[in-house]
Amino acid sequence: MGGLSLWHWLIVLVIVVLVFGTKRLGSVGKDLGEAVKGFKKGMRDEDDKPSAQLRDERGNERESSESKQDERTPR
Template identity: 55%
Template sequence: MGIFDWKHWVVLLIVVVLVFGTKKLKNLGSDLGESIKGFRKAMNTDEEAEKAAQEKREQPLDAQQPHTIDAQAQKVEEPARKD
């Protein structure tokens, strides 16, 4: 005989239903379920964004920003100075 006795839980359930009513309990359950879904979705989105940022940090600099230099060096001759 303690708080874990099934009879106590039945009485507690009946009192809760009488106080709140079945409609409010149903709405409370659906609201709680939607909140949990939203939380999970936000956590998954954060994890995906964090994973993408981590992969970008792990890539070498050349892979992140490819650069191509296409030029030919030319020697510039200076004009002769007259002293």
């Protein structure tokens, strides 16, 4: 027993092609590739959003601390 050799995988591939056909397998491969690309794009978009939010929050914090300093300064 043990792992499958190259010949086993080739036989499995031939059987899969005979059962599903090359056209359907091509469509499945294309759909899978588009799904992976969409997932990667979504992960990149998620990574960009928090950094932009942090910049906004930092900017707001600076403004609020500046306004507090103005209030403390005697006029």
